[in-house]
Amino acid sequence: MADQLWRSRPADLYGRRRHDRLFNTLWAAMTVFGGIAAISRWRPSQVVPVPRTITAVVAKREMLTGDVVALTLVDPDGGLLPSWTPGGHIDVQLPSGRRRQYSLCGVPGRRTEYRIAVRRIEDGGGGSIEMHEAYAEGDTLVFEGPRNAFYLGTGEGxxxxxxxxxxxxxxxxxxxxxxxxxxxxxxxxxxxxxxxxxxxxxxxxxxxxxxxxxxxxxxxxxxxxxxxxxxxxxxxxxxxxxxxxxxxxxxxxxxxxxxxxxxxxxFSPPPVIDGEPFELELARSRRVLAIPADRSALDVMLDADPTTPSSCRQGFCGTCRVTVISGGVDRRGRTAEGDDEMLVCVSRATGGRIVIDA
CATH class of the missing domain: 3.40.50.80 (Nucleotide-binding domain of ferredoxin-NADP reductase (FNR) module)
Incomplete structure (x- = not known):
C-alpha cells in the first residue's frame, strides 16, 4: 500500500519523486499507532492443562444396604466437577495405590456432585474393603475421569x-x-x-x-x-x-x-477362555511373571504392582495398552491393537514368552 502511494506521486525533471514531509510524518504516525493497536490486541496462546487427577471431598457417606456404601463427592472449593453422561465411571486412586472403577449413579449430568456406590466383597482383591473403610465424610478422594464406554444409544425407540x-x-x-x-x-x-x-x-x-x-x-x-x-x-x-x-x-x-x-x-473381568500359560517379561525391571492358563496378564501384573494402569478390564478402553518388544500376541481386545501393542487385560501370548515395555 505504501509503495503504491509513493509511486503515484509525480516525478520531477530528473525522474525523482519528491518527498512530502507532511505526508511522510502522517504515514509514520499511522504505522506506529497501527502497530501499537495490533500489539494491544495480541494475546499469547494459552493451553489450559487438563488435570490428570481430580481431588474431591466426601460430602456424604451412607449405607444403601448391609454391604453397599454410597459416597457423594463434591469439589473442595464448591466448583463444578467435569461433565459426564449416563454409563460413565471414574477411576478412584485408593490410598494403598490400588485403582478401582466405579460408575456414577447420581442425577444424569449433575456437576455439583458425583455419587458412587460400592459393594463390599470380602474375598475380592481388597479394593472394595478399602473403599468401605478408608473414606469418611470430610475425607478427600482422588480420581481420574470421568470416562464412558457404556453409552445409552441415541437411536433406540x-x-x-x-x-x-x-x-x-x-x-x-x-x-x-x-x-x-x-x-x-x-x-x-x-x-x-x-x-x-x-x-x-x-x-x-x-x-x-x-x-x-x-x-x-x-x-x-x-x-x-x-x-x-x-x-x-x-x-x-x-x-x-x-x-x-x-x-x-x-x-x-x-x-x-x-x-x-x-x-x-x-464389574468383573471376563473369564479366560482357551487360555494357555505363558511368561510375561517386563523389560524395564527385567522381571518375568508367570501367567497361568486361567488368569489374565493384567491380573498377575496387578498382584506385582497394584498401581498398574487399568480401567474396563474388558478390552475396549485401551488403558492397559502396552508396547510389545518381542513375542507373538493373541489379540482378544474389542478395541484395535497395533502390530506392536497388547491389551494385557484380555490378550495373551501365542508362544512361551512375550516381552513388553513396562
Missing part, C-alpha cells in the same frame, strides 16, 4: 434394562435419561432379596409400572433368561449390567437374534 445387584449403578442414570428422552423403556431388576438391591427405591421412583423386580427369595430361584428378557423383541435394545453368569446368559440368548442390539458392562 425401545430399550430393556437388565439389572443385577450392584449393576444398578450405571443403569439408574440411563433409565432416568431414557425417560427424559421419551424412549419406550422397561427394566428388570434381579437380586437375592429386595433388601439386597441398592437404589431399588430410586429405580422404582422413575416409573414403577415399567419396572419388574425379581427377588430370588420370593421366587425360590434365580431369574432365568425368560424372565430377564421377557417381552424383548428382535429390535429392542438390551442393556445389561450385573454378575458374570447373568451377563453371559443374556448375551448368549440375545446372540440368537441377529438384529437385536446388546450393550453390556462387566
Amino acid at each position: 425401545e430399550a430393556l434394562f437388565v439389572i443385577g445387584g450392584i449393576g444398578v449403578t450405571p443403569m439408574l442414570p440411563m433409565i432416568r435419561e431414557a425417560a427424559a428422552r421419551g424412549i419406550d423403556w422397561r427394566a428388570v431388576y434381579a437380586g437375592r432379596s429386595r433388601t439386597d438391591m441398592p437404589l431399588l427405591d430410586e429405580v422404582l421412583a422413575v416409573d414403577p409400572e415399567r419396572v419388574t423386580v425379581w427377588a430370588d427369595d420370593e421366587h425360590g430361584r434365580f431369574a432365568g433368561t425368560d424372565e430377564l428378557l421377557a417381552g424383548a423383541g428382535p429390535h429392542t435394545a438390551v442393556y445389561v449390567c450385573g454378575p458374570s453368569p447373568m451377563l453371559e446368559a443374556v448375551r448368549v440368548t440375545r446372540d440368537q437374534h441377529a438384529e437385536a442390539p446388546l450393550h453390556y458392562e462387566r
